[in-house]
Amino acid sequence: MPKIIQLSQHVANLIAAGEVVERPASVVKELMENAVDAGASKITVEIKDGGMTFLRVTDNGCGMAPEDAKTAFLRHATSKLRNAEDLAAIGTMGFRGEALAAIAAVSRIDLMTKTPGSISGTDLHLEAGQITEESEVGCPDGTTIIIRDLFFNTPARMKFMKADTVEGGRVTAAVQLQALAHPEVAFVYLRDGKQILSTPGTGNLEDAAYCVYGRDQAKMVKVESRWENYTVTGFVSRPTDARPSRNMQTFFVNDRPVRSKLLVAALEEAYRNQLMVGKFPACVLHLRLPANAVDVNVHPAKTEVKFLSEKAVFDCIHYGVLGALNKQTDRPQVQFKPNPAYTDTSLQTGAHAGAATANDHATTKKEPFFRTMTAEEFKNFSAAVQTAPQPKKDAAAATVHAVERQVSAPVQEKIFTPVSMPVMPDKQEIPKTIPAESTEPEQTAMEMPVEIPWRMVGELYNSYILVEQGEEAFLIDKHAAHERILFEKLKTNQEEISSQMLLSPLPVRLSAEGAAELLSNTSMLLELGFEVEEFGDNTVLLRQIPMDLDTADAADALETLAADLLRGRREQADTIRDALLHTIACKAAIKAGWTNDERELLVLVKQVMTREDLKYCPHGRPICITLSKKQLEKQFKRS
Numbered sequence: 001m002p003k004i005i006q007l008s009q010h011v012a013n014l015i016a017a018g019e020v021v022e023r024p025a026s027v028v029k030e031l032m033e034n035a036v037d038a039g040a041s042k043i044t045v046e047i048k049d050g051g052m053t054f055l056r057v058t059d060n061g062c063g064m065a066p067e068d069a070k071t072a073f074l075r076h077a078t079s080k081l082r083n084a085e086d087l088a089a090i091g092t093m094g095f096r097g098e099a100l101a102a103i104a105a106v107s108r109i110d111l112m113t114k115t116p117g118s119i120s121g122t123d124l125h126l127e128a129g130q131i132t133e134e135s136e137v138g139c140p141d142g143t144t145i146i147i148r149d150l151f152f153n154t155p156a157r158m159k160f161m162k163a164d165t166v167e168g169g170r171v172t173a174a175v176q177l178q179a180l181a182h183p184e185v186a187f188v189y190l191r192d193g194k195q196i197l198s199t200p201g202t203g204n205l206e207d208a209a210y211c212v213y214g215r216d217q218a219k220m221v222k223v224e225s226r227w228e229n230y231t232v233t234g235f236v237s238r239p240t241d242a243r244p245s246r247n248m249q250t251f252f253v254n255d256r257p258v259r260s261k262l263l264v265a266a267l268e269e270a271y272r273n274q275l276m277v278g279k280f281p282a283c284v285l286h287l288r289l290p291a292n293a294v295d296v297n298v299h300p301a302k303t304e305v306k307f308l309s310e311k312a313v314f315d316c317i318h319y320g321v322l323g324a325l326n327k328q329t330d331r332p333q334v335q336f337k338p339n340p341a342y343t344d345t346s347l348q349t350g351a352h353a354g355a356a357t358a359n360d361h362a363t364t365k366k367e368p369f370f371r372t373m374t375a376e377e378f379k380n381f382s383a384a385v386q387t388a389p390q391p392k393k394d395a396a397a398a399t400v401h402a403v404e405r406q407v408s409a410p411v412q413e414k415i416f417t418p419v420s421m422p423v424m425p426d427k428q429e430i431p432k433t434i435p436a437e438s439t440e441p442e443q444t445a446m447e448m449p450v451e452i453p454w455r456m457v458g459e460l461y462n463s464y465i466l467v468e469q470g471e472e473a474f475l476i477d478k479h480a481a482h483e484r485i486l487f488e489k490l491k492t493n494q495e496e497i498s499s500q501m502l503l504s505p506l507p508v509r510l511s512a513e514g515a516a517e518l519l520s521n522t523s524m525l526l527e528l529g530f531e532v533e534e535f536g537d538n539t540v541l542l543r544q545i546p547m548d549l550d551t552a553d554a555a556d557a558l559e560t561l562a563a564d565l566l567r568g569r570r571e572q573a574d575t576i577r578d579a580l581l582h583t584i585a586c587k588a589a590i591k592a593g594w595t596n597d598e599r600e601l602l603v604l605v606k607q608v609m610t611r612e613d614l615k616y617c618p619h620g621r622p623i624c625i626t627l628s629k630k631q632l633e634k635q636f637k638r639s
């Protein structure tokens with residue numbers, strides 16, 4: 001066996017550097033955290049060439065005395081921790097005392113620092129962790145640290161670096177993250193001589209987020225909730241503004257950016273059944289909890305944490321976000337495009353119109369958190385609604401169907417029983433997420449924030465119901481609204497979805513995979529009201545369907561269910577179940593383009609106007625948008 005030796009300080013630091021100092025962005029993160037811990041109210045970050053050749057962080061914090069400045073670069077040198085007990089309740093960003101040692105080991109450093117009490121400051125130069133020059137200088141209070149030629153002595157690490165633009169981009173993200181973590185600090189960030197970010201340091205998260213996200217920020221929903229000594233504050237996206245990835249989910253725990261599956265799950269649970277498949281909410285959320293309820297010492301870069309009570313954390317985030325989403329009573333607005341021929345800017349509908357830029361801070365800042373729809377979006381949205389729901393039916397069949405519905409009272413009854421039933425539901429029928437009173441429109445009307453009476457004006461394009469209430473008009477997408485109502489009803493009645501026997505069993509031909517998937521889930525399908533039987537040749541025999549579903553839609557629904565099941569194979573049972581319920585609700589709901597009589601529409605409107613849970617269809621499209629009197633007055637140049 002070779003002889004065992006203890007590694008030299010330098011080699012040990014190089015190894016540690018591998019964990020803490022992965023790339024320029026991680027250096028910047030550590031230095032910014034040190035500046036925050038030093039109590040700085042202003043931090044300036046500047047990089048050149050993606051931070052590989054030059055990286056400077058300046059702060060106006062407490063600075064270091066000459067001796068401290070030298071000690072700071074030793075491994076496990078920290079002023080933030082004295083003994084093991086301190087580890088149990090860490091209130092600072094740093095505490096491991098290894099960042100400066102690790103960074104110094106792989107770069108050339110210039111440090112200038114001065115404490116407010118002293119006349120002069122200290123200037124140090126280090127090469128690969130060794131102090132090579134030391135002098136007294138005149139400098140402002142605080143600390144400036146310059147890192148040059150990162151990884152100059154570790155070519156292996158250097159090889160892992162990406163192009164400067166990529167590394168620089170990561171630094172930008174790291175600065176943005178710190179700016180959101182510490183709205184009380186003014187951050188200035190320059191990249192290759194150009195100022196990229198400047199936050200005001202007001203202590204208000206909204207202000208910082210505005211500088212980072214620009215106009216997108218105005219569309220977010222504010223979250224503010226407290227549970228015992230846990231608080232959640234920040235912003236989440238509306239279900240309609242969901243993103244194609246989770247990149248825009250930012251979580252802070254006691255001001256520290258963290259990655260946590262638990263937090264993601266809690267956030268997304270609040271959006272359950274409001275998002276399209278493959279869409280994710282965006283958020284900037286701060287969770288604050290007692291320092292001893294979280295362990296931050298589980299990862300070298302401190303980006304992971306362990307919670308004392310995962311359930312408390314989950315509930316706090318979940319209900320905080322859910323509450324915020326439910327509380328938000330404003331509905332998306334119709335958006336008019338400004339006519340470029342007008343120069344009168346007062347005619348433009350706010351800063352969202354036209355060529356407002358991301359830097360257009362002053363105008364957008366005061367906007368309330370509503371989602372506006374551009375004319376383009378509105379067009380796409382209405383086009384989608386008009387064309388999407390009837391993929392399998394030709395126009396003639398649809399008309400016949402519509403007429404059938406109009407003349408056949410039982411069909412009408414059946415379609416509308418779920419929403420118009422005047423009887424009090426059983427206790428267990430009352431959905432958990434909806435206040436119990438929501439099933440009693442009379443009482444609810446008293447308790448809703450809006451008590452102004454409404455009037456159904458009529459229907460546009462056989463698709464959108466127009467409702468007037470005070471100074472606002474609403475356009476309700478009748479399909480989306482009915483779909484959501486049915487979905488909620490199905491979901492709360494999960495155990496006993498009533499079904500109807502078909503007069504003659506219906507053979508439905510599917511793909512081999514689809515048929516097999518359906519047949520291996522017969523008991524789940526039965527719970528959902530579908531009785532299927534094997535018929536051979538990739539065909540299943542449908543004997544029974546849910547009461548709410550029309551026979552004509554049954555085959556179509558079954559096909560979609562097979563697709564849901566195939567897609568959801570690896571998902572959790574309740575996620576699959578929700579997907580199946582979406583499908584049934586969608587197929588059973590009235591469609592855009594159908595003719596419905598006034599009584600039917602009124603039933604829908606009543607629900608939408610009184611129930612707080614009816615904001616989005618189960619796929620995340622809005623149910624209702626507003627068109628205010630003010631907006632119209634602007635358009636007609638009356639104001």
Ligand code: ADP
Nearest residue numbers: 034038072078079094095096097098099100143
């Ligand atoms: P840690 O932050 O975990 O304590 P570091 O290696 O990052 O370890 O820093 C070592 C020490 O150097 C800190 O504890 C702090 O006392 C001092 N220090 C580092 N940066 C600054 C700064 N910008 N202003 C004042 N003191 C600093």
Ligand code: MG
Nearest residue numbers: 030034094099
């Ligand atoms: Mg540190």
